[in-house]
Amino acid sequence: MATHSMIIPSSSSSSSSSLAAASPLREALPLFTKSLTFPRKSSFSRLRFRFFAENLSQLHSSNGCPTNFASLQDSGDNLTEEHVTKGKSTLSITVVGASGDLAKKKIFPALFALYYEGCLPQDFSVFGYARTKLTHEELRVMISSTLTCRIDQKENCVDKMDQFLKRCFYHSGQYNSEDDFAELNIKLKEKEAGKLSNRLYYLSIPPNIFVDVVRCASLKASSVNGWTRVIVEKPFGRDSESSGELTRCLKQYLTEEQIFRIDHYLGKELVENLSVLRFSNLVFEPLWSRNYIRNVQLIFSEDFGTEGRGGYFDQYGIIRDIMQNHLLQILALFAMETPVSLDAEDIRSEKVKVLRSMKPLLLEDVIVGQYKGHSKGGKAYPGYTDDPTVPKRSLTPTFAAAAMFINNARWDGVPFLMKAGKALHTRGAEIRVQFRHVPGNLYRKNFATDLDKATNELVIRVQPDEGIYLRVNNKVPGLGMRLDRSDLNLLYRSRYPREIPDAYERLLLDAIEGERRLFIRSDELNAAWDLFTPALKELEEKKIEPELYPYGSRGPVGAHYLASKYNVRWGDLEET
Numbered sequence: 001m002a003t004h005s006m007i008i009p010s011s012s013s014s015s016s017s018s019l020a021a022a023s024p025l026r027e028a029l030p031l032f033t034k035s036l037t038f039p040r041k042s043s044f045s046r047l048r049f050r051f052f053a054e055n056l057s058q059l060h061s062s063n064g065c066p067t068n069f070a071s072l073q074d075s076g077d078n079l080t081e082e083h084v085t086k087g088k089s090t091l092s093i094t095v096v097g098a099s100g101d102l103a104k105k106k107i108f109p110a111l112f113a114l115y116y117e118g119c120l121p122q123d124f125s126v127f128g129y130a131r132t133k134l135t136h137e138e139l140r141v142m143i144s145s146t147l148t149c150r151i152d153q154k155e156n157c158v159d160k161m162d163q164f165l166k167r168c169f170y171h172s173g174q175y176n177s178e179d180d181f182a183e184l185n186i187k188l189k190e191k192e193a194g195k196l197s198n199r200l201y202y203l204s205i206p207p208n209i210f211v212d213v214v215r216c217a218s219l220k221a222s223s224v225n226g227w228t229r230v231i232v233e234k235p236f237g238r239d240s241e242s243s244g245e246l247t248r249c250l251k252q253y254l255t256e257e258q259i260f261r262i263d264h265y266l267g268k269e270l271v272e273n274l275s276v277l278r279f280s281n282l283v284f285e286p287l288w289s290r291n292y293i294r295n296v297q298l299i300f301s302e303d304f305g306t307e308g309r310g311g312y313f314d315q316y317g318i319i320r321d322i323m324q325n326h327l328l329q330i331l332a333l334f335a336m337e338t339p340v341s342l343d344a345e346d347i348r349s350e351k352v353k354v355l356r357s358m359k360p361l362l363l364e365d366v367i368v369g370q371y372k373g374h375s376k377g378g379k380a381y382p383g384y385t386d387d388p389t390v391p392k393r394s395l396t397p398t399f400a401a402a403a404m405f406i407n408n409a410r411w412d413g414v415p416f417l418m419k420a421g422k423a424l425h426t427r428g429a430e431i432r433v434q435f436r437h438v439p440g441n442l443y444r445k446n447f448a449t450d451l452d453k454a455t456n457e458l459v460i461r462v463q464p465d466e467g468i469y470l471r472v473n474n475k476v477p478g479l480g481m482r483l484d485r486s487d488l489n490l491l492y493r494s495r496y497p498r499e500i501p502d503a504y505e506r507l508l509l510d511a512i513e514g515e516r517r518l519f520i521r522s523d524e525l526n527a528a529w530d531l532f533t534p535a536l537k538e539l540e541e542k543k544i545e546p547e548l549y550p551y552g553s554r555g556p557v558g559a560h561y562l563a564s565k566y567n568v569r570w571g572d573l574e575e576t
């Protein structure tokens with residue numbers, strides 16, 4: 001658990017301010033600030049360089065830049081166009097916590113996919129770092145089992161994997177040992193061979209060791225002539241206080257510009273597309289307000305429990321695991337005003353504004369649940385507290401539903417309902433926008449008494465089977481006048497029959513590119529925690545018992561009562 005005390009830098013860092021002032025990462029700050037004064041688009045295009053002489057990629061980073069170009073936005077002082085054009089720069093990516101679940105499942109496969117698609121620079125190496133003792137070869141064997149060739153299933157796949165694995169190395173060390181990071185630095189330097197070096201660290205570790213790692217990496221293994229960036233996995237604290245403390249501690253060693261707080265939902269294709277849908281189509285934006293929208297629903301469900309992650313999950317629960325970050329980020333993108341530009345800071349500023357306009361969640365507007373064991377079709381599914389890493393009397397919610405409100409002119413009074421749960425009957429994530437009734441509807445007698453069922457609904461299905469559909473009323477062909485509801489359906493697998501990149505690919509690429517749009521800024525994070533912290537504290541202090549629901553069910557009935565309090569019906573349940 002990331003307790004308050006656990007994230008305070010350890011004794012060796014207690015003189016952190018003076019150390020930090022001397023740290024190479026901090027020294028890069030004036031350079032960074034200076035480079036930001038360039039007008040972004042024009043000077044960048046002049047300074048961009050090609051990673052590859054061949055194999056130009058189709059993939060673009062989130063700001064629309066071709067990925068085979070890199071910006072020099074926050075590079076070190078030795079970076080010149082000569083280095084750039086002669087390909088003298090290198091990229092080292094160190095996955096800290098390389099022996100862990102996320103690294104194996106997501107990070108190494110995403111790095112391989114980027115390599116496979118020609119999106120990594122010509123000169124790169126990948127290091128795994130963890131306490132587990134492994135040889136380079138053992139790391140390669142471990143990760144090779146999870147690498148897949150997404151596109152072009154057969155051609156060159158094995159060769160490409162071999163080539164990628166040859167660039168992967170391992171260094172075993174403690175997370176709080178400056179000496180171990182100094183040794184890592186030596187190995188990184190060997191690979192960098194005197195070239196201009198950019199270094200990316202991915203902290204795929206439990207949050208209580210984030211600060212130790214950042215301290216050691218900053219002091220002993222940051223780049224001296226290029227940039228150093230750190231991707232930090234969630235959870236970023238467990239409430240406003242611990243999150244603020246974590247940010248303060250990280251900022252002793254890193255500038256805000258070096259910290260890439262990842263929320264992988266922001267890298268999902270349909271979440272990325274939200275802004276395109278809103279701001280590049282005339283038909284949606286005029287409807288995007290309380291005048292036409294009755295309610296918005298943000299729904300996340302998983303058809304499996306916390307199996308294997310109970311130890312982590314029990315410290316956090318579903319509100320911190322999914323709602324405070326993934327669903328709230330989607331909400332912010334959905335509800336924000338039009339940003340001045342697509343620049344990261346303009347978008348993030350709009351997101352902060354909307355978050356700060358929201359009313360903190362009230363205990364009376366949240367219901368919690370926890371799954372219990374259930375047998376179905378002769379198979380027994382375990383309850384949450386059957387997990388040996390979970391305390392038997394745990395009150396941690398594995399399901400929650402919440403009603404939130406935005407107190408601004410656009411959204412005043414519109415309920416934003418969130419629902420997230422584990423061990424439910426299905427897996428999915430979607431945004432549902434339910435529109436108001438048609439005033440004076442000429443066809444009202446053609447609908448049964450339930451006019452709510454006849455309103456338009458826009459559904460953005462983030463996963464699985466990505467798609468966007470708009471439920472409209474339509475005349476059933478024939479001589480009579482019978483209406484039914486049909487979908488104007490944009491099904492991604494039919495329209496775009498290529499595989500969609502994993503969110504981690506997009507986000508890793510963006511971090512390499514220095515594109516921050518899809519990462520969480522510290523003020524966004526503060527605003528997000530401020531919305532949930534009071535209710536989370538009350539839930540814990542009052543020891544609110546979660547409503548039990550059977551594994552594989554549709555969740556607790558409390559979710560329906562909460563929705564009906566605001567005259568809402570969950571769209572996902574109406575459909576199935």
Ligand SMILES: NC(=O)C1=CN([C@@H]2O[C@H](COP(=O)(O)OP(=O)(O)OC[C@H]3O[C@@H](n4cnc5c(N)ncnc54)[C@H](OP(=O)(O)O)[C@@H]3O)[C@@H](O)[C@H]2O)C=CC1
Pocket residue numbers: 097098099100101102103130131132175203204205206207209233234235312
């Ligand atoms: N797994 C997932 O699906 C997701 C994970 N995350 C976040 O990503 C990060 C990594 O997740 P995940 O890979 O599942 O985590 P793991 O529990 O697998 O931990 C990763 C590695 O960290 C080391 N480690 C684990 N516990 C400790 C400890 N108490 N003290 C010191 N080192 C420890 C272990 O390496 P070694 O013993 O070799 O040093 C382990 O292999 C976490 O912050 C998690 O919250 C976020 C989204 C999804």
Ligand SMILES: O=C1O[C@H](COP(=O)(O)O)[C@@H](O)[C@H](O)[C@H]1O
Pocket residue numbers: 264302321322429
């Ligand atoms: O961040 C997390 O996300 C996963 C769900 O991610 P998805 O991309 O598979 O939808 C969730 O299982 C996990 O509990 C949470 O920490």
